[in-house]
Amino acid sequence: MSVKRLLVAIHDVTPAHSDRLEKIVSLVERIVGPGKAALLVVPDFHGKAQLDSDRNFQTLLRRWAEAGNEIFLHGYYHLEGNCRDEATRSWKAKYLTAGEGEFLSLDYDEAASRLREGQKLIEEATGRPVSGFVAPAWLYGPAAKQAISDQGFRLAEDHFKVWNPATGEVLTRGPVITYASRTPLRLLSSLLWSYIAGVLLKPSPVVRIGVHPHDWDAPELVDEIQRTLTHFVKSHVPSRYSDLQK
Numbered sequence: 678m679s680v681k682r683l684l685v686a687i688h689d690v691t692p693a694h695s696d697r698l699e700k701i702v703s704l705v706e707r708i709v710g711p712g713k714a715a716l717l718v719v720p721d722f723h724g725k726a727q728l729d730s731d732r733n734f735q736t737l738l739r740r741w742a743e744a745g746n747e748i749f750l751h752g753y754y755h756l757e758g759n760c761r762d763e764a765t766r767s768w769k770a771k772y773l774t775a776g777e778g779e780f781l782s783l784d785y786d787e788a789a790s791r792l793r794e795g796q797k798l799i800e801e802a803t804g805r806p807v808s809g810f811v812a813p814a815w816l817y818g819p820a821a822k823q824a825i826s827d828q829g830f831r832l833a834e835d836h837f838k839v840w841n842p843a844t845g846e847v848l849t850r851g852p853v854i855t856y857a858s859r860t861p862l863r864l865l866s867s868l869l870w871s872y873i874a875g876v877l878l879k880p881s882p883v884v885r886i887g888v889h890p891h892d893w894d895a896p897e898l899v900d901e902i903q904r905t906l907t908h909f910v911k912s913h914v915p916s917r918y919s920d921l922q923k
């Protein structure tokens with residue numbers, strides 16, 4: 678019987694969340710072991726946290742990559758909007774309050790250009806190739822999907838599956854365990870889903886857990902994330918997304 682795997686993704690890796698991320702990476706590493714997380718990097722989070730102008734964060738990111746963590750491109754701005762070429766100020770004014778599904782409505786050329794530029798910035802910072810692409814909020818429009826496939830990304834995921842965009846092959850299916858703290862109701866339903874998933878997904882060959890920097894603002898979530906990771910490492914081997922391709 679093949680090994681059961683646990684995949685842990687840390688979303689929204691950006692200088693904007695630097696302090697939270699140091700805590701998150703160290704907690705995750707303590708439970709699943711060093712170098713076993715996927716870090717989903719946003720090159721310019723909300724148009725105000727450029728990776729290429731923050732040396733300290735670049736050093737941190739390179740250290741995490743060298744430890745073996747997989748580095749994914751995770752959008753470019755993480756916000757919806759179609760006009761990166763316009764002056765940044767007007768772009769910000771127009772889109773700062775928009776939704777987080779950046780790659781849902783982009784046309785092909787814009788998606789392709791953000792993918793190319795984002796990949797370049799991350800690879801310059803880490804000194805190694807990105808492992809794949811994960812769209813903000815796991816939302817992919819048809820043009821974005823085509824661009825990801827054309828640019829040869831080998832790993833992508835949404836709420837329900839992980840696939841290889843270069844070949845179209847689906848590598849695993851199953852829901853991701855994720856958390857939300859924005860309202861008390863969301864917080865409660867996150868805790869409930871996490872608890873139920875701990876039981877329901879125990880027999881699954883691949884379990885995916887996705888955490889976000891703002892999860893660390895709610896102590897109840899940090900406790901639950903810690904409990905869930907500890908629960909699954911007993912039955913599932915902490916793995917990298919690329920292990921699904923072996």
Ligand SMILES: [Zn+2]
Nearest residue numbers: 688689813814
């Ligand atoms: Zn995100």
